[in-house]
Amino acid sequence: MERSVIVAGFGGQGVMFLGQVLSLAAMFEGKHVTWLPSYGPEMRGGTANCTVVISDDEVASPVVDKPMDIIVMNIPSLLKFEKIVKEGGYIFMNTSVIDKETQRKDVEVVKVEANKIAEEIGSSKIANMVMLGVYVAKTKVVKPESVFEAIRKKSKKEFIDMNIEAVKKGLEFLRS
Numbered sequence: 001m002e003r004s005v006i007v008a009g010f011g012g013q014g015v016m017f018l019g020q021v022l023s024l025a026a027m028f029e030g031k032h033v034t035w036l037p038s039y040g041p042e043m044r045g046g047t048a049n050c051t052v053v054i055s056d057d058e059v060a061s062p063v064v065d066k067p068m069d070i071i072v073m074n075i076p077s078l079l080k081f082e083k084i085v086k087e088g089g090y091i092f093m094n095t096s097v098i099d100k101e102t103q104r105k106d107v108e109v110v111k112v113e114a115n116k117i118a119e120e121i122g123s124s125k126i127a128n129m130v131m132l133g134v135y136v137a138k139t140k141v142v143k144p145e146s147v148f149e150a151i152r153k154k155s156k157k158e159f160i161d162m163n164i165e166a167v168k169k170g171l172e173f174l175r176s
Contacts, residue, residue, distance in 0.1 A: 001056045003141045004064045006081050008049035009073025009094070014128030017154070018071065019050035022132060024150035025142040026054040034062035047076045054141055069139065071131050073114075075100055092135055094127060110138060110174075117169050126159075126166040133170020144171055 005022075007015045016037055023035040036051040051067065053059045070085055071092040072078045078091075078098055085091055087106045096115030112134050114127035129151075136147055144167070151163045 002053065002059075003055075003069070003139060004051065004053045004067040005069040005071060005135070006049055006051050006064065006067045006084075007071045007073075008047055008077035008081055009128075010076075011046065011048045013048075013073045014125065015048055015071075015073060016050050018128040018132050019052045021129075021147060021150045021154055022052050022054075022135075022142065024154060025136075025146035026052075028146045028149055029142055031055060031142075032057060032059050034059045036062040047074070047080060049077065049081075069135070071135055073097060073128070073131070078102065090138060092131060092138075094131060096124075096127065110134060112170070112173060114170075117173070118166055121165050121169060122162055126162055129163045129166035130170040130173070133167035134173050135170075136167070137171045137174050144168075 007019045009015045019035050023033045026033045032055045034053045038049045051064050066084050066086045068086050069090040070081045073094045074097050082102050085107050089107050091107050092110045094114040095111045096113045114130040115124045117130045118124050118127040148164050155163050
């Protein structure tokens with residue numbers, strides 16, 4: 001098994017944190033992982049992204065030309081990355097922010113009003129964790145318990161419970 005995902009959005013939407021939590025969760029399960037952040041002018045309100053590769057075998061390169069999936073938190077990220085998703089992959093879209101349709105017909109699109117769900121919990125800043133929950137529920141790339149463990153390790157103490165609640169809401173999203 002090997003699964004690759006690019007997580008992208010505006011700087012400040014928590015895309016790097018999402019990638020780190022996902023990577024750590026996979027490491028807790030003994031999987032091979034790479035996490036490759038993209039820094040630069042994106043940090044000042046542009047599009048920031050990271051690439052995560054999770055595999056049962058060693059990962060040859062952290063660079064991914066055609067990811068299996070993308071998690072996009074804004075329109076510029078959708079426009080930048082939708083073309084490179086592998087046929088049969090997934091596009092996870094935060095439709096609280098993205099009001100465009102993808103042009104792809106050969107991938108599955110998962111639309112999530114992540115900001116709205118996050119605000120119901122208490123803060124739109126945890127929309128990234130809602131998206132992570134949906135991603136984990138759909139792909140089953142890691143177990144939810146591993147994600148919760150990673151959140152306990154990576155989050156500031158005061159945000160642990162809220163982040164876990166957001167992931168749980170994401171896990172439940174596909175059932176509704």
